[in-house]
Amino acid sequence: MALRHAVLAALLDRELSGYQLAKAFDLGVANFWHALPQQVYAELTRLEQDGLIAGRDVVQDTRPTKRLFHVTDAGLAALDRFAAAGSKASFLRDDLVVKVQAADHVDAGPLIEQLTERAAHARAKLEHFEELLRTMRGDRTEEEFLRHGERIGPYLTCLGGIAFEQGNRDWCERTLAVLEERQARRARS
Amino acid sequence: MALRHAVLAALLDRELSGYQLAKAFDLGVANFWHALPQQVYAELTRLEQDGLIAGRDVVQDTRPTKRLFHVTDAGLAALDRFAAAGSKASFLRDDLVVKVQAADHVDAGPLIEQLTERAAHARAKLEHFEELLRTMRGDRTEEEFLRHGERIGPYLTCLGGIAFEQGNRDWCERTLAVLEERQARRARS
DNA sequence: CCGCTCATGTAACAGGTTACATGATTTA
DNA sequence: TAAATCATGTAACCTGTTACATGAGCGG
Secondary structure, three states, rough: OHHHHHHHHHOOOOOOHHHHHHHHHHOOOOOOOOOOOOHHHHHHHHHHHHOEEEEEHHHHHOOOEEEEEEEOOHHHHHHHHHHHHHOOOOOOOOHHOOOOHOOOOHHHHHHHHHHHHHHHHHHHHHHHHHHHHHHHHHHOOOOHHHHOOOOHHHHHHHHHHHHHHHHHHHHHHHHHHHHHHHHHEEEEH | OOOHHHHHHHHHOOOEHHHHHHHHOOOOOOOOOOOHHHHHHHHHHHHHOOOOOEEEEEEEEEEEEEEEEEOOOHHHHHHHHHOOOOOOOOOOOOOOHHHHHOHHHHHHHHHHHHHHHHHHHHHHHHHHHHHHHHHHHHOOOHHHHHHHOOOOOHHHHHHHHHHHHHHHHHHHHHHHHHHHHHHHHHHHH
């Protein structure tokens, strides 16, 4: 039941439509969770039924009518209970890691390709996150912002995304270097 | 269909029983994937039916009879196809991150507790992984081992685990520092 | 006029989690 | 004698993914 609380957390800052939320969860914008649009819409329906969020229709002239949601007091209480309850460790679950585990028994070519892609993707996300951080803290320094800012949650999760992607990038680069060196050596012999 | 290939990858090094595999996937030993015992047993059944692994019964006098599995040629071919196919980026999906996203709206006490736990867990895993690396490379240096070792896949995934857990640990410590400083300041005022 | 964005879903399926079951042997 | 380890599963459930559907406006 974590998507539920991820949606609540995403609605803390401002009212959002299902569409906006779906985009945020589909791409890496809401870097703290990932979900497909279908899941988001379904979860919004359930959340409203349970009274944890409330929606209001906003009629637009050129665009279709949308429904903006906000967190209710009951929703806030649910979030608080969720935050207080224990959570188990999260695991790394990544196809590419499985492939590297089998690296000695499979063709290294595609592996190198995928690791290169992944490293590039990690670098792109890092840039994006850094940009987000700059926007959030404005003209304040990071220390200043984290000490006195009144909404630091998204900043901290963004730092989490950066830590994750740095690990990703560094590992990809290291693994690439090893696999490429071995492949080059095999080609020479 | 990644558990399938994770099991194949785990069986590359040596024959294992369902029980041994289950333990490896349940705890963090097989640091490249996580799965519950029930999943592992079910997957082994399917893999054997599909001819990607083969098992032999080993009768023991004191212990129950166990079944040791090894990868077949068909299994190896399947792994190779899997490694060549594209894989999408993996996402960070972690309850604790959702909680931190909501940090400004929920009680910081439990958050601090959970972050402390998580940091300790990350440190423990790091030590465990470092130990594993030392065992795998023996008296060789890392460079030496990665250049000339004949089974480097597990070493590389272990490096991945280390990169992941370092990110985890650093982020937990940073977030802890911020939340604790803010909580202390609130208490004083 | 074709594809993209806005806006919202349904249905079927695959994969992961929780709960439960069995039974012998070794260790504290 | 109670708990942990070895050894293997079944059944129900929850969550996530893939495929498909609808319809209006806007930009090239």
